[in-house]
Amino acid sequence: MTVEARFLSRDAFAERIAKFPVAILPLGATEQHGHHLPLGTDTILAEHFAVRVAEATGATVLPAMPFGYSWVWRDDAGSVTLDQQVMEDVICNVAESMARHGVKHLIMINGHEANSATMKYATRRVWDNPDIKVWRLFYPNLSQELAAHCESPTWHGIVHACEFETSLMLAIAPETVEMDKAVAEYPDRDPAYFYGGRPMGELSKSGVFGDATKGTAEKGRAMIEVFTKHMISMVKDICA
Template identity: 55%
Template sequence: MRDMAKELLKMTRDEVAEAVADFPVAILPLGATEQHGHHLPLGVDVYLAEGISRKLAQRTGALLLPSLPFGYSWVWRDIPGTVSLEQHRVEGVIKDVAKSVQRYGIQLLVLVNGHDANNASMKYAVRELQDELDLTVIHLFYPNLDNVMKTHCESPTWHGMVHACEFETSLMLALCPEMVDMKKAVREYPKKPLLYGKSTISLGDLSKSGVYGDATLATKYKGEAMITEFLNTMEACLLQAYKSS
């Protein structure tokens, strides 16, 4: 494992050129700016994607790109602090980044996502790029999430969703503990309306706290254990994709 990640923003043009020649792989963390209850900051999805990406870059020697701080956050649009991009714009940014890094020699772009609503944009951007560029792109979002949570989390999800819950709070305690106020952590499982998912009823209409699950059960230990499992799978995916690129 390398001691320091190769962070693009902190490097000179010569250092970037050398890094790309040595290992032509780049990692793009994707996040969002939206509420995560009263105990977590709005940047949770950014901090988690960036923190995991940095560790993945340290393991592999890949180039760490600046994080995308905005995603599709329509459901929280009326809560102060939210910044939401239209879904096709997220897809467009991913494609623009891919086209940029491919020009100076990157052969594999790894998308590491911390925001569930970005998954559709990643999926379609990668498909379109397959037909447009001679570049391999893979997208990763907490691999084997269900099994990892069954092993390390005590509380159930809210209908399969993770948001400001035991899972995300545990990851934040492992990566950014100074930003977590466990005294404000709560447990909330809002009632799911019949028309949820079939209408414009959104998450912002349902929860009083902004928590979907039980944040009170979160611990740093759980977060560290889950991050290790995610990283093991992500590293294997990255290396396999690179060999095939």
């Protein structure tokens, strides 16, 4: 049986929740990822991990949120951004809806780094709700896995359209990746971005922050297995 709520009837959904009262909400984005990756990269990745985790634990996957906080790409074609407060409200509304149906834990699996702050605030808003808890997962031990599997350095710790994301996408959805358009770009460090409000879209010509040309499916598969294993373990611990 599918683990995705969008393919379940109301009865099938209720049956799954009665057995294991945990729902997973994939959080993604629709934003530029250079000229070689699709706009939906973060959503594709989040959904992949959500399904893998659900298959291993018995959780049920909700439809992914395809929009996130993408203000820094607001001027790049195809990019869509939500205000942080709007996104926070949506997460809380989803949690409140799930609580009415017996879900005890809502696990957010995030594929878009900039969603992290909003996720934190949403989990805090719901924390005092006695009927449901909200949890947030990104890539577990990311810095360690980057050091172990990637050849190129990140751009000041940020992963975007780089070797890391390109490798994951080559492993999960290779048909969406145009490697002949992959480039390496490390924009100059700009205080206006790190300490001010300048959008990242003004810093990079290609939209790549790092070296996308180093991406391979082999690296992606290795990291995916490690992340998936950690996420499964974390969900089991949370819901024990």
